[in-house]
Amino acid sequence: MKSRAFAFLLAAGLVMGASPAVAVIGGMASQDVRGARASTLRVETSRGELCSGAVIAPELVLTAAHCLMGGGSVSVVSLDPRFRTRRHAVIAVLPHPTFVPGTTPRTQPGADLAMLRLSAPLPSDLEPVTLGGGLWQGETVTMAGFGLSVEDNKKTARRLRETKLVNAGNYTTQNTVKVAVDIEARGEKPGAGACRGDSGGPVLRGDVRSRDLVGIVSWSSGPLNTRARRICGGFTAITPVSEYRSWISEAAAQLLAMGPNPRPFAQPEPPPPAGYSWWFSR
Template structure:
Protein backbone atom coordinates (compact mmCIF):
# COMPACT_ATOMS: atom_id res chain seq x y z
CA UNK A 1 0.00 0.00 0.00
CA UNK A 2 2.89 2.36 0.73
CA UNK A 3 4.11 2.01 -2.85
CA UNK A 4 0.61 2.79 -4.11
CA UNK A 5 0.40 5.97 -2.09
CA UNK A 6 3.92 6.98 -3.14
CA UNK A 7 2.80 6.68 -6.73
CA UNK A 8 -0.13 8.93 -5.93
CA UNK A 9 2.22 11.40 -4.28
CA UNK A 10 4.13 11.70 -7.55
CA UNK A 11 0.86 12.85 -9.10
CA UNK A 12 0.26 15.37 -6.33
CA UNK A 13 1.26 18.35 -8.44
CA UNK A 14 -1.71 17.65 -10.69
CA UNK A 15 -3.99 16.96 -7.76
CA UNK A 16 -3.26 20.18 -5.87
CA UNK A 17 -5.91 22.14 -7.68
CA UNK A 18 -8.39 19.42 -6.84
CA UNK A 19 -7.68 18.65 -3.19
CA UNK A 20 -6.33 22.07 -2.23
CA UNK A 21 -2.91 23.03 -0.99
CA UNK A 22 -1.45 25.89 0.96
CA UNK A 23 1.08 26.89 3.57
CA UNK A 24 0.89 24.91 6.76
CA UNK A 25 -0.27 28.18 8.15
CA UNK A 26 -1.73 22.66 14.22
CA UNK A 27 -0.98 19.41 14.05
CA UNK A 28 -4.44 17.97 13.47
CA UNK A 29 -5.23 14.73 15.27
CA UNK A 30 -2.16 15.41 17.39
CA UNK A 31 -1.55 15.05 21.11
CA UNK A 32 -1.07 18.10 23.34
CA UNK A 33 2.50 18.24 24.66
CA UNK A 34 2.33 18.30 28.47
CA UNK A 35 5.79 16.90 29.31
CA UNK A 36 8.01 19.43 31.11
CA UNK A 37 11.05 17.74 29.60
CA UNK A 38 9.45 17.15 26.23
CA UNK A 39 9.13 19.14 23.02
CA UNK A 40 8.02 22.34 24.76
CA UNK A 41 11.76 22.81 25.54
CA UNK A 42 12.67 22.97 21.85
CA UNK A 43 9.67 23.96 19.71
CA UNK A 44 8.56 27.60 19.69
CA UNK A 45 5.81 29.76 18.23
CA UNK A 46 6.58 32.62 15.85
CA UNK A 47 4.19 35.59 15.67
CA UNK A 48 4.24 38.64 13.43
CA UNK A 49 2.67 42.07 13.75
CA UNK A 50 0.60 41.10 10.67
CA UNK A 51 -1.20 38.50 12.82
CA UNK A 52 0.52 35.49 11.25
CA UNK A 53 1.57 32.45 13.29
CA UNK A 54 4.22 29.86 12.46
CA UNK A 55 6.26 27.32 14.39
CA UNK A 56 10.01 26.84 14.71
CA UNK A 57 12.78 24.95 16.48
CA UNK A 58 15.53 26.17 18.78
CA UNK A 59 18.89 25.17 17.32
CA UNK A 60 20.89 27.45 19.60
CA UNK A 61 20.21 29.50 22.76
CA UNK A 62 19.22 32.48 20.59
CA UNK A 63 18.65 30.88 17.17
CA UNK A 64 15.46 29.45 15.68
CA UNK A 65 15.12 27.36 12.52
CA UNK A 66 11.88 27.83 10.59
CA UNK A 67 10.44 28.15 7.08
CA UNK A 68 11.53 31.15 5.01
CA UNK A 69 7.98 32.03 4.00
CA UNK A 70 7.22 32.59 7.70
CA UNK A 71 9.56 35.62 7.89
CA UNK A 72 9.63 37.01 4.35
CA UNK A 73 7.32 39.97 5.07
CA UNK A 74 8.44 43.34 6.37
CA UNK A 75 6.91 43.13 9.82
CA UNK A 76 7.82 42.83 13.46
CA UNK A 77 8.39 39.27 14.67
CA UNK A 78 8.59 37.69 18.11
CA UNK A 79 9.14 34.16 19.36
CA UNK A 80 7.06 32.65 22.16
CA UNK A 81 8.69 29.86 24.18
CA UNK A 82 7.13 27.82 27.00
CA UNK A 83 9.19 27.26 30.17
CA UNK A 84 9.13 24.25 32.52
CA UNK A 85 6.15 25.72 34.38
CA UNK A 86 4.34 26.19 31.06
CA UNK A 87 4.58 29.95 31.30
CA UNK A 88 5.06 31.78 28.02
CA UNK A 89 8.15 33.87 27.36
CA UNK A 90 8.08 36.34 24.47
CA UNK A 91 11.39 37.34 22.90
CA UNK A 92 11.91 39.85 20.11
CA UNK A 93 13.35 38.58 16.83
CA UNK A 94 16.11 41.02 15.86
CA UNK A 95 17.07 39.44 12.53
CA UNK A 96 16.07 36.77 10.04
CA UNK A 97 18.09 35.14 7.27
CA UNK A 98 16.46 33.17 4.47
CA UNK A 99 18.22 30.54 2.38
CA UNK A 100 19.93 32.32 -0.54
CA UNK A 101 17.90 30.29 -3.07
CA UNK A 102 14.55 31.25 -1.51
CA UNK A 103 12.36 33.50 -3.66
CA UNK A 104 10.23 35.87 -1.53
CA UNK A 105 6.71 36.56 -2.71
CA UNK A 106 5.94 33.04 -3.88
CA UNK A 107 3.53 30.61 -2.25
CA UNK A 108 5.21 27.69 -0.47
CA UNK A 109 3.96 25.05 -2.92
CA UNK A 110 5.21 27.14 -5.87
CA UNK A 111 8.53 28.00 -4.24
CA UNK A 112 11.41 27.14 -6.60
CA UNK A 113 14.06 27.66 -3.91
CA UNK A 114 14.69 26.36 -0.39
CA UNK A 115 12.05 27.20 2.20
CA UNK A 116 14.37 27.57 5.20
CA UNK A 117 15.21 30.51 7.46
CA UNK A 118 17.02 31.32 10.68
CA UNK A 119 15.82 33.80 13.30
CA UNK A 120 18.18 35.57 15.69
CA UNK A 121 16.64 36.38 19.09
CA UNK A 122 17.21 39.51 21.15
CA UNK A 123 18.55 37.39 24.00
CA UNK A 124 19.38 33.74 24.66
CA UNK A 125 16.81 31.48 26.24
CA UNK A 126 17.82 29.98 29.57
CA UNK A 127 18.34 26.56 31.09
CA UNK A 128 14.66 25.62 30.72
CA UNK A 129 15.20 25.19 26.98
CA UNK A 130 17.00 22.63 24.84
CA UNK A 131 18.28 23.41 21.33
CA UNK A 132 18.13 20.51 18.88
CA UNK A 133 20.61 19.33 16.27
CA UNK A 134 19.36 20.27 12.76
CA UNK A 135 21.89 18.16 10.85
CA UNK A 136 19.74 15.05 10.58
CA UNK A 137 20.40 12.66 7.74
CA UNK A 138 17.93 12.08 4.91
CA UNK A 139 14.44 10.84 5.75
CA UNK A 140 14.07 7.32 4.39
CA UNK A 141 10.92 6.25 2.59
CA UNK A 142 8.78 4.36 5.10
CA UNK A 143 10.53 5.94 8.10
CA UNK A 144 8.38 7.00 11.08
CA UNK A 145 8.89 10.63 12.09
CA UNK A 146 7.20 13.08 14.45
CA UNK A 147 5.72 16.47 13.62
CA UNK A 148 5.26 19.24 16.18
CA UNK A 149 3.64 22.66 15.93
CA UNK A 150 1.42 25.33 17.41
CA UNK A 151 -1.27 25.43 14.74
CA UNK A 152 -4.99 24.81 14.68
CA UNK A 153 -6.78 21.47 15.01
CA UNK A 154 -8.89 22.21 11.93
CA UNK A 155 -8.95 25.02 9.35
CA UNK A 156 -12.26 26.38 10.62
CA UNK A 157 -11.12 26.45 14.27
CA UNK A 158 -8.68 29.35 14.34
CA UNK A 159 -9.06 29.77 18.10
CA UNK A 160 -7.28 26.46 18.72
CA UNK A 161 -3.89 27.80 17.57
CA UNK A 162 -1.16 28.43 20.13
CA UNK A 163 -1.06 25.01 21.82
CA UNK A 164 1.87 22.70 21.10
CA UNK A 165 0.77 19.38 19.60
CA UNK A 166 2.64 16.48 18.03
CA UNK A 167 1.83 13.37 16.02
CA UNK A 168 3.65 10.50 14.35
CA UNK A 169 3.71 10.40 10.56
CA UNK A 170 5.46 8.29 7.93
CA UNK A 171 7.60 9.34 4.98
CA UNK A 172 6.34 8.30 1.55
CA UNK A 173 9.34 9.64 -0.37
CA UNK A 174 10.42 12.73 -2.29
CA UNK A 175 8.32 14.84 -4.63
CA UNK A 176 9.35 17.35 -7.28
CA UNK A 177 6.89 20.22 -7.56
CA UNK A 178 8.61 23.61 -7.93
CA UNK A 179 11.43 22.32 -5.74
CA UNK A 180 12.13 18.97 -4.10
CA UNK A 181 10.41 18.14 -0.83
CA UNK A 182 9.88 15.03 1.27
CA UNK A 183 6.26 14.01 1.72
CA UNK A 184 4.97 12.68 5.05
CA UNK A 185 1.47 11.61 5.98
CA UNK A 186 -0.69 9.80 8.52
CA UNK A 187 0.68 6.26 8.72
CA UNK A 188 -2.81 4.71 8.92
CA UNK A 189 -4.77 6.89 6.48
CA UNK A 190 -1.88 7.40 4.01
CA UNK A 191 -3.64 10.53 2.71
CA UNK A 192 -6.56 8.56 1.28
CA UNK A 193 -8.79 10.27 3.86
CA UNK A 194 -8.10 13.04 6.36
CA UNK A 195 -5.70 12.07 9.14
CA UNK A 196 -2.85 13.57 11.14
CA UNK A 197 -0.72 16.25 9.55
CA UNK A 198 0.13 19.91 9.36
CA UNK A 199 -2.41 22.71 9.28
CA UNK A 200 -2.56 26.48 9.73
CA UNK A 201 0.22 27.58 12.10
CA UNK A 202 2.54 24.58 11.62
CA UNK A 203 4.71 26.07 8.87
CA UNK A 204 8.32 26.12 10.00
CA UNK A 205 7.77 23.47 12.66
CA UNK A 206 10.08 20.47 12.94
CA UNK A 207 9.95 16.98 11.55
CA UNK A 208 11.79 14.91 14.13
CA UNK A 209 13.60 11.61 14.47
CA UNK A 210 14.22 9.95 17.85
CA UNK A 211 12.44 10.59 21.13
CA UNK A 212 12.57 12.43 24.41
CA UNK A 213 16.15 13.31 25.25
CA UNK A 214 17.35 12.39 21.76
CA UNK A 215 15.30 14.28 19.20
CA UNK A 216 17.00 15.34 15.99
CA UNK A 217 15.55 17.72 13.42
CA UNK A 218 15.37 16.07 9.99
CA UNK A 219 13.01 18.49 8.26
CA UNK A 220 11.01 21.70 8.39
CA UNK A 221 7.30 21.88 7.49
CA UNK A 222 6.70 23.94 4.35
CA UNK A 223 3.13 23.30 3.16
CA UNK A 224 0.29 20.83 3.31
CA UNK A 225 -2.55 19.53 1.17
CA UNK A 226 -5.81 17.81 1.92
CA UNK A 227 -6.54 14.12 1.60
CA UNK A 228 -7.37 12.68 -1.81
CA UNK A 229 -10.90 11.75 -0.78
CA UNK A 230 -12.80 14.67 0.78
CA UNK A 231 -16.30 16.00 1.14
CA UNK A 232 -16.73 18.42 -1.77
CA UNK A 233 -18.49 20.89 0.52
CA UNK A 234 -15.79 20.87 3.19
CA UNK A 235 -12.47 20.90 1.37
CA UNK A 236 -9.37 21.39 3.51
CA UNK A 237 -5.65 21.78 2.88
CA UNK A 238 -4.90 19.89 6.09
CA UNK A 239 -4.61 16.25 7.12
CA UNK A 240 -3.43 14.78 3.83
CA UNK A 241 0.13 15.30 2.61
CA UNK A 242 2.66 17.40 4.53
CA UNK A 243 5.56 18.73 2.46
CA UNK A 244 8.88 18.92 4.27
CA UNK A 245 12.18 20.64 3.47
CA UNK A 246 14.83 18.10 4.58
CA UNK A 247 17.47 19.78 6.75
CA UNK A 248 20.29 17.30 6.16
CA UNK A 249 20.64 18.45 2.56
CA UNK A 250 21.17 22.01 3.75
CA UNK A 251 23.19 21.38 6.91
CA UNK A 252 26.16 23.33 5.53
CA UNK A 253 24.17 26.50 5.04
CA UNK A 254 22.40 26.12 8.39
CA UNK A 255 25.72 25.73 10.24
CA UNK A 256 27.54 28.52 8.40
CA UNK A 257 24.73 31.05 8.61
CA UNK A 258 24.04 30.16 12.25
CA UNK A 259 27.66 30.97 13.08
CA UNK A 260 27.35 34.34 11.32
CA UNK A 261 24.10 35.24 13.05
CA UNK A 262 25.38 34.11 16.44
CA UNK A 263 27.94 36.91 16.35
CA UNK A 264 25.53 39.79 15.74
CA UNK A 265 24.04 41.93 18.48
CA UNK A 266 21.05 44.30 18.52
CA UNK A 267 21.89 47.33 16.39
CA UNK A 268 24.53 45.56 14.28
CA UNK A 269 24.39 45.40 10.50
CA UNK A 270 23.22 42.10 9.00
CA UNK A 271 26.28 40.16 7.80
CA UNK A 272 26.16 39.55 4.04
CA UNK A 273 27.73 36.10 4.33
CA UNK A 274 25.50 33.28 3.13
CA UNK A 275 22.14 35.01 3.34
CA UNK A 276 19.37 36.17 1.03
CA UNK A 277 19.02 39.69 -0.34
CA UNK A 278 15.69 39.89 1.52
CA UNK A 279 17.25 39.17 4.93
CA UNK A 280 16.29 41.75 7.53
CA UNK A 281 17.21 43.17 10.93
CA UNK A 282 14.68 44.82 13.24
CA UNK A 283 15.01 48.51 13.83
CA UNK A 284 16.14 49.37 17.38
CA UNK A 285 13.15 49.51 19.70
CA UNK A 286 10.78 47.81 17.24
CA UNK A 287 8.38 45.39 18.99
Protein backbone atom coordinates in the same frame (compact mmCIF):
# COMPACT_ATOMS: atom_id res chain seq x y z
CA MET B 1 5.47 5.74 -2.97
CA LYS B 2 4.17 2.22 -2.90
CA SER B 3 2.87 2.38 -6.45
CA ARG B 4 2.88 4.60 -9.50
CA ALA B 5 -0.87 5.00 -9.18
CA PHE B 6 -0.62 6.26 -5.63
CA ALA B 7 2.21 8.60 -6.62
CA PHE B 8 0.00 10.05 -9.36
CA LEU B 9 -2.91 10.53 -6.96
CA LEU B 10 -0.61 12.15 -4.46
CA ALA B 11 0.66 14.66 -7.01
CA ALA B 12 -2.89 15.41 -8.17
CA GLY B 13 -4.08 15.95 -4.63
CA LEU B 14 -1.24 18.33 -3.79
CA VAL B 15 -1.74 20.37 -6.92
CA MET B 16 -5.45 20.72 -6.15
CA GLY B 17 -4.99 22.28 -2.74
CA ALA B 18 -1.87 23.21 -0.80
CA SER B 19 -1.33 25.86 1.83
CA PRO B 20 1.31 27.11 4.23
CA ALA B 21 1.04 24.79 7.21
CA VAL B 22 -0.39 26.30 10.37
CA ALA B 23 -1.48 23.69 13.16
CA VAL B 24 -1.43 19.98 14.02
CA ILE B 25 -4.61 18.26 12.87
CA GLY B 26 -5.31 14.93 14.53
CA GLY B 27 -2.46 15.36 16.99
CA MET B 28 -2.34 15.60 20.75
CA ALA B 29 -1.49 18.44 23.13
CA SER B 30 2.13 18.33 24.26
CA GLN B 31 2.45 17.53 27.97
CA ASP B 32 5.96 16.12 28.31
CA VAL B 33 8.27 18.76 29.81
CA ARG B 34 11.26 17.13 28.10
CA GLY B 35 9.42 16.63 24.83
CA ALA B 36 8.43 19.10 22.10
CA ARG B 37 8.15 21.92 24.65
CA ALA B 38 11.92 21.97 25.07
CA SER B 39 12.72 22.60 21.40
CA THR B 40 9.63 24.11 19.72
CA LEU B 41 8.80 27.83 19.70
CA ARG B 42 5.91 29.91 18.46
CA VAL B 43 6.92 32.47 15.83
CA GLU B 44 4.75 35.59 15.51
CA THR B 45 4.87 38.84 13.54
CA SER B 46 3.26 42.17 14.35
CA ARG B 47 1.16 41.69 11.20
CA GLY B 48 -0.57 38.65 12.70
CA GLU B 49 1.41 35.82 11.06
CA LEU B 50 1.64 32.68 13.18
CA CYS B 51 4.20 29.93 12.65
CA SER B 52 6.43 27.59 14.62
CA GLY B 53 10.18 27.16 14.91
CA ALA B 54 12.93 24.84 16.15
CA VAL B 55 15.58 25.86 18.67
CA ILE B 56 19.01 25.03 17.19
CA ALA B 57 21.16 27.08 19.60
CA PRO B 58 20.49 29.25 22.68
CA GLU B 59 20.13 32.35 20.47
CA LEU B 60 19.08 30.78 17.15
CA VAL B 61 15.77 29.48 15.78
CA LEU B 62 15.18 27.71 12.46
CA THR B 63 11.81 28.27 10.79
CA ALA B 64 10.13 28.54 7.36
CA ALA B 65 11.04 31.59 5.27
CA HIS B 66 7.51 32.13 3.94
CA CYS B 67 6.34 32.86 7.50
CA LEU B 68 8.22 36.17 7.46
CA MET B 69 7.06 37.64 4.16
CA GLY B 70 4.12 39.66 5.52
CA GLY B 71 6.28 42.37 7.05
CA GLY B 72 6.32 43.72 10.59
CA SER B 73 8.50 42.91 13.56
CA VAL B 74 9.15 39.32 14.66
CA SER B 75 9.18 37.68 18.09
CA VAL B 76 9.11 34.15 19.42
CA VAL B 77 7.26 32.58 22.34
CA SER B 78 8.61 29.70 24.41
CA LEU B 79 6.89 27.55 27.03
CA ASP B 80 8.40 27.19 30.49
CA PRO B 81 8.36 23.83 32.34
CA ARG B 82 4.82 24.62 33.53
CA PHE B 83 3.78 25.40 29.92
CA ARG B 84 3.42 29.11 30.60
CA THR B 85 4.38 31.46 27.77
CA ARG B 86 7.49 33.68 27.60
CA ARG B 87 8.16 36.16 24.80
CA HIS B 88 11.64 36.73 23.30
CA ALA B 89 12.75 39.51 20.96
CA VAL B 90 14.17 38.71 17.52
CA ILE B 91 16.93 41.04 16.36
CA ALA B 92 17.85 39.55 12.97
CA VAL B 93 16.34 37.39 10.25
CA LEU B 94 18.28 35.51 7.56
CA PRO B 95 16.27 33.56 4.93
CA HIS B 96 17.92 31.03 2.64
CA PRO B 97 19.36 32.89 -0.39
CA THR B 98 17.34 30.82 -2.88
CA PHE B 99 14.00 31.69 -1.30
CA VAL B 100 11.79 33.82 -3.59
CA PRO B 101 9.27 36.06 -1.77
CA GLY B 102 5.78 36.18 -3.22
CA THR B 103 5.61 32.59 -4.42
CA THR B 104 3.33 30.01 -2.87
CA PRO B 105 4.98 27.24 -0.83
CA ARG B 106 3.99 24.62 -3.40
CA THR B 107 5.58 26.57 -6.28
CA GLN B 108 8.56 27.82 -4.26
CA PRO B 109 11.69 27.27 -6.35
CA GLY B 110 14.10 27.71 -3.44
CA ALA B 111 14.56 26.47 0.10
CA ASP B 112 11.76 27.48 2.49
CA LEU B 113 14.11 28.07 5.43
CA ALA B 114 15.03 31.06 7.57
CA MET B 115 17.09 31.58 10.70
CA LEU B 116 16.23 33.97 13.53
CA ARG B 117 18.73 35.54 15.92
CA LEU B 118 17.34 36.35 19.38
CA SER B 119 18.33 39.33 21.50
CA ALA B 120 19.43 37.07 24.37
CA PRO B 121 19.97 33.35 24.99
CA LEU B 122 16.86 31.31 25.67
CA PRO B 123 16.24 29.98 29.21
CA SER B 124 18.28 26.94 30.19
CA ASP B 125 15.20 24.68 30.34
CA LEU B 126 15.07 24.74 26.53
CA GLU B 127 17.23 22.19 24.69
CA PRO B 128 18.47 22.88 21.15
CA VAL B 129 18.03 20.16 18.56
CA THR B 130 20.91 18.83 16.46
CA LEU B 131 20.88 18.43 12.69
CA GLY B 132 20.09 14.87 11.70
CA GLY B 133 20.76 12.85 8.57
CA GLY B 134 18.53 12.22 5.58
CA LEU B 135 14.98 10.89 5.82
CA TRP B 136 14.30 7.45 4.37
CA GLN B 137 10.98 6.38 2.92
CA GLY B 138 8.75 4.63 5.45
CA GLU B 139 10.51 6.19 8.44
CA THR B 140 8.34 7.33 11.35
CA VAL B 141 8.92 10.90 12.53
CA THR B 142 7.36 13.27 15.05
CA MET B 143 6.27 16.79 14.11
CA ALA B 144 5.26 19.55 16.50
CA GLY B 145 3.72 22.99 16.09
CA PHE B 146 1.40 25.69 17.37
CA GLY B 147 -1.08 25.58 14.51
CA LEU B 148 -4.77 24.85 14.28
CA SER B 149 -6.21 21.61 15.54
CA VAL B 150 -9.50 22.36 13.74
CA GLU B 151 -8.95 23.69 10.24
CA ASP B 152 -11.77 26.25 10.19
CA ASN B 153 -11.47 27.39 13.82
CA LYS B 154 -8.78 30.02 14.49
CA LYS B 155 -9.36 29.73 18.23
CA THR B 156 -7.71 26.30 18.23
CA ALA B 157 -4.26 27.72 17.40
CA ARG B 158 -1.37 28.73 19.69
CA ARG B 159 -1.32 25.54 21.72
CA LEU B 160 1.63 23.20 21.23
CA ARG B 161 0.63 19.88 19.67
CA GLU B 162 2.49 16.92 18.25
CA THR B 163 1.85 13.84 16.15
CA LYS B 164 3.63 10.92 14.56
CA LEU B 165 3.77 10.70 10.76
CA VAL B 166 5.42 8.41 8.23
CA ASN B 167 7.64 9.68 5.41
CA ALA B 168 5.93 8.68 2.15
CA GLY B 169 8.69 9.89 -0.18
CA ASN B 170 9.58 12.90 -2.32
CA TYR B 171 7.34 15.46 -3.99
CA THR B 172 8.89 17.69 -6.65
CA THR B 173 7.64 20.84 -8.35
CA GLN B 174 10.08 23.77 -8.42
CA ASN B 175 11.96 22.15 -5.54
CA THR B 176 11.88 18.80 -3.76
CA VAL B 177 10.36 18.23 -0.34
CA LYS B 178 9.62 15.14 1.70
CA VAL B 179 5.94 14.32 2.15
CA ALA B 180 4.74 12.75 5.40
CA VAL B 181 1.31 11.28 6.07
CA ASP B 182 -0.80 9.86 8.87
CA ILE B 183 0.44 6.36 9.73
CA GLU B 184 -3.00 4.78 9.18
CA ALA B 185 -4.84 7.14 6.81
CA ARG B 186 -1.79 7.46 4.47
CA GLY B 187 -3.12 10.72 3.04
CA GLU B 188 -6.07 9.02 1.37
CA LYS B 189 -8.60 10.02 4.05
CA PRO B 190 -8.52 12.66 6.82
CA GLY B 191 -5.79 12.01 9.36
CA ALA B 192 -3.02 13.65 11.32
CA GLY B 193 -0.80 16.28 9.76
CA ALA B 194 0.26 19.89 9.68
CA CYS B 195 -2.14 22.81 9.38
CA ARG B 196 -1.99 26.62 9.43
CA GLY B 197 0.49 27.77 12.07
CA ASP B 198 2.67 24.64 11.95
CA SER B 199 4.96 26.00 9.22
CA GLY B 200 8.51 26.18 10.50
CA GLY B 201 7.92 23.55 13.17
CA PRO B 202 10.43 20.76 13.81
CA VAL B 203 10.24 17.28 12.36
CA LEU B 204 12.20 14.94 14.63
CA ARG B 205 13.53 11.46 14.03
CA GLY B 206 11.80 8.97 16.31
CA ASP B 207 9.80 10.00 19.37
CA VAL B 208 8.95 13.42 20.76
CA ARG B 209 11.94 13.46 23.16
CA SER B 210 14.32 13.16 20.23
CA ARG B 211 16.66 16.09 19.55
CA ASP B 212 17.51 14.78 16.08
CA LEU B 213 16.08 17.36 13.68
CA VAL B 214 15.48 15.95 10.20
CA GLY B 215 13.18 18.59 8.72
CA ILE B 216 11.19 21.81 8.96
CA VAL B 217 7.47 21.88 8.11
CA SER B 218 6.77 23.94 4.96
CA TRP B 219 3.18 23.40 3.81
CA SER B 220 0.22 21.05 4.01
CA SER B 221 -2.51 19.66 1.78
CA GLY B 222 -5.82 17.92 2.40
CA PRO B 223 -6.45 14.18 1.95
CA LEU B 224 -7.18 12.65 -1.44
CA ASN B 225 -10.58 11.10 -0.69
CA THR B 226 -12.75 13.88 0.71
CA ARG B 227 -15.59 15.86 -0.80
CA ALA B 228 -14.83 18.98 1.22
CA ARG B 229 -11.93 21.14 0.09
CA ARG B 230 -9.28 20.80 2.77
CA ILE B 231 -5.75 22.12 3.18
CA CYS B 232 -4.89 20.12 6.31
CA GLY B 233 -5.00 16.53 7.52
CA GLY B 234 -3.63 14.90 4.39
CA PHE B 235 -0.03 15.58 3.39
CA THR B 236 2.68 17.43 5.30
CA ALA B 237 5.54 18.83 3.20
CA ILE B 238 8.93 18.87 4.91
CA THR B 239 12.11 20.71 3.97
CA PRO B 240 14.90 18.21 4.82
CA VAL B 241 17.68 19.88 6.82
CA SER B 242 20.36 17.39 5.75
CA GLU B 243 20.46 19.03 2.31
CA TYR B 244 21.11 22.50 3.78
CA ARG B 245 23.70 21.79 6.48
CA SER B 246 26.29 24.11 4.96
CA TRP B 247 23.92 27.07 4.78
CA ILE B 248 22.63 26.47 8.32
CA SER B 249 26.19 26.48 9.66
CA GLU B 250 27.15 29.58 7.67
CA ALA B 251 23.98 31.45 8.64
CA ALA B 252 24.49 30.61 12.31
CA ALA B 253 28.05 31.92 12.20
CA GLN B 254 26.95 35.10 10.43
CA LEU B 255 24.18 35.87 12.91
CA LEU B 256 26.25 35.06 16.00
CA ALA B 257 29.05 37.29 14.72
CA MET B 258 26.77 40.27 15.33
CA GLY B 259 28.08 40.34 18.91
CA PRO B 260 26.37 40.04 22.28
CA ASN B 261 24.56 43.40 22.31
CA PRO B 262 23.14 44.24 18.88
CA ARG B 263 20.48 46.94 18.76
CA PRO B 264 16.83 45.88 18.22
CA PHE B 265 15.54 46.62 14.71
CA ALA B 266 12.45 46.88 12.48
CA GLN B 267 11.92 45.16 9.15
CA PRO B 268 12.19 47.41 6.08
CA GLU B 269 9.11 47.87 3.91
CA PRO B 270 8.37 46.20 1.54
CA PRO B 271 9.96 42.81 2.29
CA PRO B 272 13.36 42.57 0.58
CA PRO B 273 14.06 40.33 -2.44
CA ALA B 274 15.73 36.92 -2.54
CA GLY B 275 19.11 36.74 -0.92
CA TYR B 276 18.27 39.42 1.64
CA SER B 277 18.82 39.63 5.35
CA TRP B 278 17.72 42.30 7.77
CA TRP B 279 18.53 43.60 11.22
CA PHE B 280 16.23 45.50 13.55
CA SER B 281 17.29 48.98 14.71
CA ARG B 282 15.62 51.65 16.79
